[in-house]
Structure formats: structure tokens, C-alpha cells
Amino acid sequence: MQTAEIHRRWLDFFERRGHTVVPSASLVSDDPSLMFTVAGMVPFVPYLSGLVPAPYPRATSVQKCIRTNDIEEVGKTPRHGTFFQMCGNFSFGDYFKEEAIRFAWELLTTSEDEGGLGFSPDDLWVTVYEDDDEAIELWKQHSTLPEERIQRLGMDTNYWSTGQPGPAGPCSEIFFDRGPEYGVDGGPATDDDRYVEIWNLVFMQYQITDVKSKTDFTIVGELPNKNIDTGMGLERVAFIKQGVDNMYEIDQVRPVLDRAAELAGKTYGADHEDDVRLRVIADHVRSGLMLIADGVTPSNEGRGYILRRLLRRVIRSMRLLGVDGPSFAELFPVSRDAMQAAYPEVARDFDFISRTAYAEERAFLRTLASGSQTLDTAIEAAKAAETTVSGDTAFLLHDTYGFPIELTLEIAEEAGVPVDRDVFASLMQEQRDRAKADAKAKKGQRADLSVYKELRGLGETAFVGYDEFDHESRVLGIVVDGAPVQAAQEGQVAELVLAETSLWAESGGQDADQGVIVGDGFEAEVLDVQKPVPGLIVHTVRVTVGTVALDARAETRVDRDYRRGAAQAHSGTHVVHAALREVLGPNAHQAGSYNKAGYLRLDFTHGDALSSETKSEIEEISNLAIRSDYEVVTREMALDEAKALGAMALFGEKYGDRVRVVDIGGPWSRELCAGTHVASSSEIGMISLISESSVGSTNRRVESLVGIEAFRNFAAERAIVQQLTSGLKVPRTELVTKVQDLGAQLRAAEKKIAALEAEKLSQRAPELLAAAQEIGGVRAVLGSLGTVGSADDLRGLALRLRDRLSAEAGVVVLAGEVPADGGGKPVVIAATTEAARDRGVRAGDLAKLGAQVLGGGGGGKPDLAQGGGADASKIDDALAEIRRSLAG
Template sequence: MQTADIRRRWLDYFERNGHTVVPSASLVSDDPSLMFTVAGMVPFVPYLSGLVPAPYPRATSVQKCIRTNDIEEVGKTPRHGTFFQMCGNFSFGDYFKAGAIRYAWGLLTSSEADGGLGFDPEDLWVTVYEEDDEARGIWRDEIGLPDERIQGLGKDTNYWSTGQPGPAGPCSEIFFDRGPAYGIDGGPATDDDRYVEIWNLVFMQYEIADVQSKVDFRIVGELPKQNIDTGMGLERVAFLKQGVDNMYEIDQVRPVLDRAAELAGKTYGANHDDDVRLRVVADHVRSGLMLISDGVTPSNEGRGYILRRLLRRVILSMRLLGVEGATFPELFPVSRDAMRDGYPDVERNFAFISRAAYAEERTFLRTLHSGIEILDDAVGRAQADRTDLAGDTAFLLHDTHGFPIELTLEIAEEAGVAVDEGVFASLMQEQRDRAKADAKAKKGQRADLSVYKELRGLGETLFTGYSELRHESRVLGLVVDGATAREAREGEIAELVLAETSLFAESGGQDSDQGLIVGDGFEAEVLDVQKPVPGLIVHTVKVTVGTIGLDARAETRVDADYRRGATQAHSGTHVVHAALRDVLGPNAHQSGSYNKAGYLRLDFTHSDALSAETKSEIEEISNLAIRSDYDVVTREMDLDEAKSIGAMALFGEKYGDRVRVVDIGGPWSRELCGGTHVSSSAEIGMINLVSESSVGSTNRRVESLVGLEAFRNFAAERAIVQQLTSGLKVPRLEVVSKVQDLSAQLKAAEKKIAAFEAQQLAQRVPDLMAGAERVGDVRAVIASLGSVGSADDIRGLALKLREQFGSEAGVVALAGDAAGKPVVITATTAAARDAGVKAGDLAKLGAGVLGGGGGGKPDLAQGGGTDPARIDPALAEIRRSLQG
């Protein structure tokens, strides 16, 4: 049974049983506390928690998920994958335990001919929470499962909660027994791989408080509505139904594994270590494909960092399999073909996906080459010293260059060098501890969304600001210091919920409105407007006059100048996006934006920097569109209708069934957008592109000033040009050539000065050699040179001095002040190195005294610092080292 067939059977079964089929949400989670959608229930949390009224009594979905907390287990166990699909059915105050259990058992055990999954009831075991006699009774009495195949377990495995005060409840899990060939008898309680969990039923029954841990909390009482959240692991069921041993061998994953094995010249099943690497490749390629399809691109932070880590683990695994060149152009198309039945977007978006993935591979292969040079140098030093490779070096390679410790160990082992794994492990643990502390701190900063539950229950906030800047409304709720309040007094910062508002809440890249909220006897300055939960608009205000009370009449007043600037910027973003696509082609797709009054920032998919001519062309097309005074038309329609007329949906954005389409010049710019816009393009005023930069291997960013701010910037540049023409006494059109001439003259003068200074230093060689001293086993020149032009001058002098020693054991240690920064250069002859003296060690020692760092090769090294006054003590420390 193919994975896509299992998926269809799930959705058809629950649709026949009255569930609304909900499409999978994006892997990029709406929950601010989560980077990714990590479980099938995540998109339904607002409904399950009661924060937002559920739009349907029961629902079903097959949700895409990403989870990387067990990334080190990928490939080693049958069921750990970073990307997985969770089949879920949900009840929001409708059916409860008996219904959920009956539905699960019915789908699992009904025949394949009848649309079921065809599991033999004799192969299924069940666990329940040890105190949940109701669930045990249903399994035993209604389903007819023998009591010996129903096992009671504790809170640590069979009780669900978010880890925060709120809804919680017992769980019941269904396991498949793979038979004695896979482990010992005894049921799921043995925690053995023989028993594979395929379905988890969560009975949200209670409200909990005083949460100390997963097993330590207080049950406050029963929830007003008892909910059901169940999930079946699609990959787990697939590998059982397909008769393979693990999720890496199912039809959606195995083709990538086989292609990787072919590229590496390996036979899957012949070697355990190679098998693990092949599974890692297959899993991570699929995860990368799905993440990029949902708009995530590689970067050094957040979601992009997780994606980058996955892709680099593929590259490194392929290298450990013996493949050093690029493999993504071979592997990603195979994964696309395996996944497109369930997810057609991977085929539609493949040009974007492949561009992002292939560019990341090219970049990392270059990084890998430089990292191997560092490792080879470290291995060479360890061989010469007959020591282990330092643990901090292994950590640096891991942390900075993305080398897993396995790669470092393998290369070191080939050279006959051991690695100090204890220090490496210690540094890794320190990094994990810092990450956990940071995550805990960030978690503590997040607002508890439960405070909005009652407010959202009063209804959806109506936004009236598309057609008006003022609106009379009523105060529905107040939040002060994170808790609901009956009033907010003068001087307090409060969150204000109204029945309707004309103030725009930050969304779709557009910053929130500025303005006031006024009423009888009070006035409040609007600091921010957000949508903390779907359908609820919350105004953060500072009460400047009087006291705001519940149910008071309140008028929202948008700052008209700010709104005008914001609409100019947002419409300007659409214009620049269309101009980019005109110049660069349809693959230049917006991947992020931010706009506020007078300013816009647009990120777009493109690998190469834009030339000055290209930037000018984009700017000119944008301003020609403004001059053309195109009509800006907004329409509401169904999402499918919007897509059918070519409206552009942007990566990473979430859209409901009804969408707002914004046209500028008809189809020239047609995008889905919920922001505020001008009524004609001429109202934008002016576009002034002020910068273009890289924000990743496949993403560029343009920034522009808009409207009056664009004019002011041009006026400021005009004033600068006027000052230059006056000071240089040349016409405006000759300013550039005059500045170029002056720059060339300055560079020539600097070159002459540098040559003179180098000559002066070279003339000091005889005097410095005359002062050479016997220090320990070597003869050394140790000297402070005072002020010098650059570190290169000191290095050149050190090399000349080293030549004077010939075959003698000689050491040079020179230091100087280069433009206020102390520099120390050390050099050694071959005889000195044979005596155990290394330039890198001496430079590092001296740099430490200077308040900086340094090092290098045994024959030549450099260090620096921050305090030139410490040059003499630094040289004295080097002398003491040589004496020792």
C-alpha cells in the first residue's frame, strides 16, 4: 500500500464520518513559540484550547511536520525522521473517548477492500493511562480487546499537556506487534522496538494549574468542552503496510536512498555505518525539499539555520560515503518525484527549490574545502608534536565550519592521530546549555495567550480601516501587566480590545498604524497593533489622559500622515516587485518584505548581486509605473478564483478561503494582499532605491525610500553635490572624474610612503642583527619597532632577519604600533624548529599579553591586540618562554 494511498484512505474515511477535511498547514508555524509545525494538532491549538471558537465540530487532516530535536537518532532507529506526516482527527466538544476509540479501531482493522487499512486485530496492543478506567473499559467491553493486551502506564507516557496551565488529559496509544524476530515479548510496556506506536488518542478532559513538570501539576476541574486530538504516524503505518523494516525504505523515501547509494558505489544493507549515512541523506533531502517548498531558505539563524544544518548533514554524509562533488542535482529531483503525488507544490515550486538547494551545496563545498585545510594543518601539528588533536579545534570545526565530529575523527584516524573527544564533548555540552538557557529566557518573554481566550470568545474584531480613518467603537477588554483588568489608568501601558477598529494591525509585511484612541474623559496613544490570535486585534496603548473602563465608548483615530506614508510604501513594494520580475524574470519571487511610512524593504529570490545598471533599470521601471498613474484596484474573492486569474501568492504567507487581491495596472502587478494601498500609482510619489545586498546564498534584498522621504534623500544628495562642486571648483558633471583623479594621486602618494617606510625598516637589519642575543637554545632578535605603516612591513623585516641566521637556530620576534593597533610577528629557522621552538606558539603568547589573539604556522606567525603600551611586556614574555 503506497503512502499516498494510506493518506487518501485516512481522509476519505473521516470525511465519510462527518469530519471537515482541512488541508495541511505550512511547515512554518503561526505559533510564535514554535519555529515549525511540530505536530498534527498545532494548527488546531486555538480551537482545542478554546482560544478561538472552532469553525466546525469535527475535522481531519494530514499535516506536514518537521521536528529536529532527535536529529542525532535519524538513520539509527526505524522511525526517527525530521520530516513526517501526521494523520489527525479532531473533535471540538463533539464526540469523546468512545467515539475516538471506535473511529481508530474501525479504520485500522476494516479490510482494504472496504477502504480500511486491513490490520489484523491480533497484532494490535493498546496502552491507557493507568487511572483511566473509562478508556480501558471501552477498549475491553466495546471493542473486545483482551485485557492482557491493554496495558496501563503512568503520566510520563500516557498523559498529555502543553507543559503550561490549561487543557490536559489522559492518552491511549495503539501499537503494532512486529513479532518475535524484532524483540522480546511483553507488550509496549517493555519499550522494545518490536512494538511500534502507530496511533495516539489524546482525551482533553481537564484544566490543570500549578504545573511544575510533565508529571507534577494540579487538576483544577473538567473542561467545559471535552476535545479529541488523535494522530496516526503516516510513515510508521507505511513501513508496516509495505513490509519494510523502517521509514527510510518506504516509497516516498527509498528512491533517494537508492540514488545516493548508486552515486557512492555502495550496497544498501552491506555496512551498518554506510546504511545510517544513506538513511540520513534520504531523510534530510526530503525535509529540505519540503521546507524550501514552504518558503524557508538557508541562512544563519532561525528556520533557515535548521534547513542549512539539514542540507549540510546530507553533504557531509555523502562525503563520508566517498562522494566529494555536488549531489543535490541528482537527489532532489528524485525526492520531488516521490513526493509530488501527495504534494503537487513541490513540482510547481521546483525551480525555486532547486535553485536554493543547489546554491547552498556549492557554497558549503567551498567552506568544506577551507575547513579541511584547517583540519589538515591541525593534524600535521599533532603528528609533529606526537599529541592528540585538540578538542577545541574539533569543536571549532564543528561550530564554525559544520564538520560533524565523525568526519574529524575519520580524517584524524587516517593520519594516525587521536582526537581529544572529552574536551570536544565538554564544549558541546556548554553550547547546549547556553542554547537551552536562551530558549528558556525567550519562552519566558512570550505572552501567555490564554489571557485572550475570553476576549476572542466575544467575537472577531472588525477592521474598518480600508474605507475610514476614524471609527466609533466600544471597549470589550483590557489587559494590564499580562492579566485582564476592569480599567487602565493614566500613565499605564495597557492592551485594548475593541469591537471594531480603523487601526491597521501589523501583518503581511506592513507595520501597524500610529494614532489615538479617545473617549469620554480619556485619551490613549497607540504604541502597537497586533493580532496575537486569529480574528483578534489588540491595541497596545499608553493612557495619556483619564481612565479607560470596560464597555466605554471609544473612537479609533488613525494618524492620517502616517497611514498615507504606509500605503505609499506598501503599494511601492508591489511596484518594485513587479519591476524586479520585469527585469530579472519570473524566478525573482518575493520572499519577504517590510514597509512603513516612507520606507520599504523587499527580499527576493536571486543568486547574483545586481549591477548598478540593473538597479537603475528597476528604479526607472518603478517610477515609470508611478508616472503612468495606474489604477490600484482591490477585490475580495475565493482563493481558487484569485489563483485562476493569476494573483501571486507569496512564499511563507498564510491565506484563508476568502482573499483580497490587489491589482496595480491590471495584471502588471496582481498579488494577494491584506494591506492598505493607494488608489492610484501616482499617489506613491517616488521610488528611490538606496541599497541592494545579500541575505543568503539565494536571496537578495533591496531597500527603498518612498514618497516624501525619497524626495528628501535626493535633496540631501543634491546638497552634497553642490558642496563638492563649490569645494573642488568644477562643474557638477566633472565632480566624479575630479574625485577619481584626487583618489589616484592619494594612492600613489601612499604607495611611495609605504615603499620609503619599508626601505627605512630594511636598513635596520644590520643594527638588529648586531643586537641578536643568546636566549636558551637559540639566538634571537627580539625588538620593538615603534610606529610602523602596517603588519606587512614588520613581516617583511622579520623574513629578512630570519635569512641572516642561515642554518643557525634563530628566532625573530618583532612588534610595532600599526595605526594604533599593536602587532607582533614571529619567525623561526628550521634549526630552531628542530629544537622545539614554534613561531605560532610565540605569537599566541605575545598576543595574549597585548589583549588579543594570534597564531600561525611553526615557521611564521602573527598576533595582535588592543593595547600598544603592552608591546614591551609582550616581547619580555616571549623572551622568558625561549629561556624556559
């Protein structure tokens, strides 16, 4: 049975039993505490916890998930995967244990011909929480399981909670017995790989508090609405139904594995280490495909870093299999073909997905080349000193170059040099500890969302700001320092929840409105407007006059100038996006935006920097659209209808069943957008592109000033031009030529001055040679030359002096002060003859020693090296230390 067919049967089964089919949410989680959607129940947490009223009594989904906390186990076990799909059925105070158990047994054991999954009851085991007698009786009643295949287990395995105060309850897990050839008898209690957990039924029935650990908490009572949250692992059921040994061999994954094996000239099943690498490749390619499809792009932080790590592990694994060149163009199309039956968007958006993945591969292959040079140098030094490649170097390669430790070990082993893994492991652990501490600190800074649960239960906050600047409402809730209060006094910062508001809450790339909230006897300045939970708008205010109390009349007043500027910027973002696509083609998708009054920032998918001509063309098209006075039309409609009209849905954005479509100039710009906009494009005023830059290997960013800010920017530039034309006494049309001529004259003068300074410096060679001394068996020229033109001048003089000493054991060490920002910077140059090196004198050691005294660092080759520092007053001390070293 194909994976997509299991997917379809699951949804059909529960839809026929009154469940609302909910499409998979994005892999990018709405929950600020989660980087990704890590479980099927994540999108339903607000409903299960009661934070937000559920829009349906029962639901079902097949949810895309990503987990990377045990990434090192991928490929080694039959069940660890980074991307997986969780089939779930949920009840929000509707049905409970009996129906959940009955549904599970019915779907699993109904024959395939009748629409079920066709499991034999003889292959199934069940575990329940040890005190849950009710669940045991229900299993006996609704299944044919003998009592010995219903096992009681403890709280550590069969009790669910979030680890924090809130809902909790026992759970019941269903296992498939793979047979005696896979392990020992005895059921899931043996914790053996023979028994594969395929379904977990969570009975969310208690409220807990005083949580000290997973098994240490206080049950304070039953929940008023008992919920059901279940999850069946789609990949696990698929590998059982397809008769293969693990999830990497199912129809959605195995084709990538086979293609990787073909490229590497390997046979899957012939070698354990190669098999693990092939499974890693198959898993991570699929994960990368699905993450990019949901709008994640490679970067050095957050979700982008996780994606980058997955893709680089693929490249590393291919390299360890003997494939050094690019392979993504062979692997990603195979994964697309395997996944598109369940997720058509991977085929629809494959151009974007592939360009993103291929660019990352090219970039990392270049990184590997750079890291290899560093590693080669470290290996050469380790060989010479008969020691190891230091753990510091291995960590530098890993942390700075993204060079996997396995690759470092492989290359070093080929050269016959060990790597100090203990130091590397210690440094890695320090990094993990810092990351955990940072994550814990950030988690502690997040507000406890439970404070909004009761407020959200009063209904959604209605936003009326599309049509009204000022709107009278009433105060439904007040929160101060994370706790609900009856009133907020003058001078306090508080959060206000109103029944309706005309103030825009930050979302969709648009910054929050500015304004005030006033009522009988009070006035409050609006500091921020946010949506901490779906459907609830919270105004952070500073009470400037009087006291604001619960149920008070409150009027929201939007700062009209700010809103006008924000609307100009948001409509301007759409205009620039359309202009980008007109110039660069339809593959230039928006990948993120931010706009506020007078300013817009737009990230878009494109690999190359924009030329000056291209930027000017985009800016001109944008301003021509403004001059054309296009009508801006907003409409609400069903999501499918909007897509049929060609409205652009942006990567990473989440949309409900009803969406708002914004047209500028009809189909010229047609996007899904909930933000505030101008009525016609001419109201935008003006767009002035001020920068274009890279934000990743596949993304670019343009920034622009909008409206009056754009005019002010042009006015400022005009003033600069006027000052230059006046000062240089040339007309504006000749200004560029004049500045270029002056620049050329300046460079010629600087070159001439540098030549004179170098010549002047070289004239000191005779006196330096005359002052040479015998120190420690070598003839040493040590000199402090004061201020010099450049380090290159100093190096040139050192080389000339060394040439004069080439017939003997000679050492030259020169120090001086070169020009630098904020003053002079000390530099030390060391050079040695071959005879001096034979006596063990190395320039790199001398430069490093001198640089340490100067408060810096240095080094280089044995024959020539350079060092620098921060304190030029210690040049004489540095030369004295080098003298002592030579004497010793």
C-alpha cells in the first residue's frame, strides 16, 4: 500500500465519522516557542488547551512535521527521520476514550478491500497507563486483543503532558509485532525494536500544576472539556504495509536512496556504513525539499540553519560515498516525483525549490574547498611536529567553514595524522551548553499565554481599521506584568484587550499602528499592537492620564499620518514586487517583507546581485506604476477562488479559508494580503531604492524609502550635488567627470608618495646592516623604523636586507608603525636565511613572539612572517624580547 494511499484512507475514514478534514499546517510553526511543527497536534494546541475556542468539535489531519533533536540517529534505526507525517484525529470536548479506541481498532483491522488498513489483530499489542482501568476495559470491549497483549506501563511512557502546568492525561499506545526474527518476545514492555509503536492515543482529561518533572506534578482536577489527541506515524505504517525494514525504504524515500547509490556506484545492503549514509541522504533530501517548499531558505541562524545543516549532511554523506561533485540536480527531482502525489506543491514550486537547493550545494562545495586548504595546512604542521590536528582547528573548520568533523577525520586519516577529538568534543559541548542556556533564557522571556485564554474565550477581537480611523469599543481585559488586573493606573504600562479596534496589529510584514486609546477620564499612548494568540489583538499602552478600568468605554484613535505612511509603504511593497517580477521574471518570489511609514524592505528569491541598470529599471517601473494612478482594489473571497484568479500566495505565509486579495492595476499586481493599503497607486507618492544586498545564497533584499521620506532623500542628495558643484566650480553635468579626474590625480599622488617613502626607507639599509650583531650564533639585524608608509614597504626592506645576509646565518626583524583608522598600528616583519633556519630559527616564531608583546598576533612561514598589535609604544619591548629569544 503506497504512502499516499494510507494518507487518503486515513482522512476518508475520519471524514466519514464526522471529523473536519484540516489541511496540513506549514512546517514553520505559529508557536513562538517552536522552530518547526514537531508533532501533529501542534496546530491544534490552542483548541486542546482551551486558549482559543475550537471551530469544530472533531477534526482530522495528516500533518507535516520536522524534528532534528536526534539528527545523529538518522539512518541508524528503522524509525528516526527528520521529516515525517503524523496522522491525527482530535476531539475538542466531543467524544472521549471509548470512541478513540473504537476508531483506532476499526481503522487498523478493517480489511483493505473495505477501506481499512488491513492489520491482523494477531500482530497488534497495546499499552495503557498502569492506573487506567477504564482504558483496559474499553480495549477488551472494542478489540479482540487477549489480556496478555494489553500491557500496563508507568507514567514515564504512558502519561502525556506539556511539561508545564495545564492539561495532561494518560495515553494508550498501539504497537506492531514485527516477528521473532526482529527480537525477543514479551511485548512493548521489553522496549525492543521488534515492537514498533504506530499509534498513540492521548486522553487529555486532567489539569496539573506544580510540575517538577515528567513524573512529578500535582493533579488538581478534571478538565471541564476532555479532549482526544491521537497520532499515527504515517512512515511507520507505510514501511510495515510495504513489507520493508525501515522508513527509508518506503515509496516516498527509497527512490532517492537508490539514485544516490547509483551515483556512488554502491549496492544498498552490502556495507553497513554505506547504508547509513544512503539513508541519511534519502531522509535529508526529502526534508530539504519539504522545508524549502514551505518557504525556509538556508541561512546561518534559526530554521535556515537547520535546513543548511541537513543539506550539508547530504553533501558530506555523498562525499564519504565517493561523490565529490554536485549531486542535488540528480537527487531532488527524484524526491519531487516521490512526494508530489501527496503534496502537489513540490512539483508546482520546484523551480524555486531546486534553485535554492542547488545554490546552497554550490556554495558549500566552495566552502569545502576553502576548509580543505586550512585543513591541509594543519595536517602539514601536525606531520612536521609529529603531533595531532588540534581540536581547536577541527572546531574552527566545523564552526566557521561548516566542515563536518567526519570529513576532517577522513582527510586526516588518509594523511596518517590523528585529530584531537577530546578537545573538539569539549568545544562542541561548550557550544551546546551556550545554545541551551540561550534557548532557556529566551523561553523564560516569553509571556505565559495562558493569561489570554479567558480573554480569547470572549471572542475574536474585531479589526475595523480598514474603514475607520477612530472607533468606540469597550475594555474586555487588562494585563499588567503578565497578570490580569481590574484597572491600570496613570504611569503604568499595561496590555488592553478591546472588543473591537481600529489599530492595526503587527502582522503580514506591516508594523503596528501608532495612536492613542481614550475613554472617560483616561488616555493611553499606544506603544505596540500584537496578536499573541490567533484572533486576539492586544494593545500595549502607557496610561498617560487617569485610570483605565475593566468594561470602560474606550475609543481607539489611529495616528492618521503614520497609517497613511504605512499604507503607502505596504502598497509600495506590492508595486516593487511586481516590478521585480517584470524585470527579473516570475521566479523572483517575495521571501519576506517589512514595512512601516516611509520605509519598505523586500526579500526576494534571486541568486545574483542586481546591476545599477537593473535597479534603476525596477525603480522606474515602480514609479511609472505610481504615475499611472492604478486603482487599488481589495476583495474577500475563498482561498481556492483567489488562487484561481492568479493571486500570489507568498512562501511561509499561512492563510485561512477566506482571504483578502489586493489588486493594483488589475492582474499586474494581485496578491493575498490582509494589510492596509492606499486607494490608488498615485497615493504612494514616490519610491526611492536605497540599497540592494544579499541575505543568503538564494535571496536578495531591496530597501526603499516611500512617499515623503523618498522626497526628503532626493532633496538631501540634491543639496549634496549643489555643494559639490559650487565647491568644485563645475556645472552638474560635468560633476562626475570632475570627481573622477580628482580621484585619478589623488591616486597618482598617493602612488608617487608611496614610492618616495619606500625609497627613503630603503636608504636606511646600510645603517641597519652596519648595526647588525652576532646573537645566539646568527647575525641579526633588529631595527625600529618609526612611522612607515605601509607594511609592504617594511617587508620589502626586510627582504633586501635578508638577501644581503644570504651567505650566512642571518635574521632580519624590523618593526614600525603604519597608518590605520584612529591612529598608527604597530607591525613587525621577520625574515631568515636558509642557514639560520638550519639552526632552528624560524621567522614565524619570531613574528608571533613580537606580536604578543604588541598586544596582537602573528605568524607565517619559517622564512618570512608578519605580526601586528595594538600598542605601538611597546615596539622596543618587542624587539628586546626577540633579542632575548635569539640569545637563548
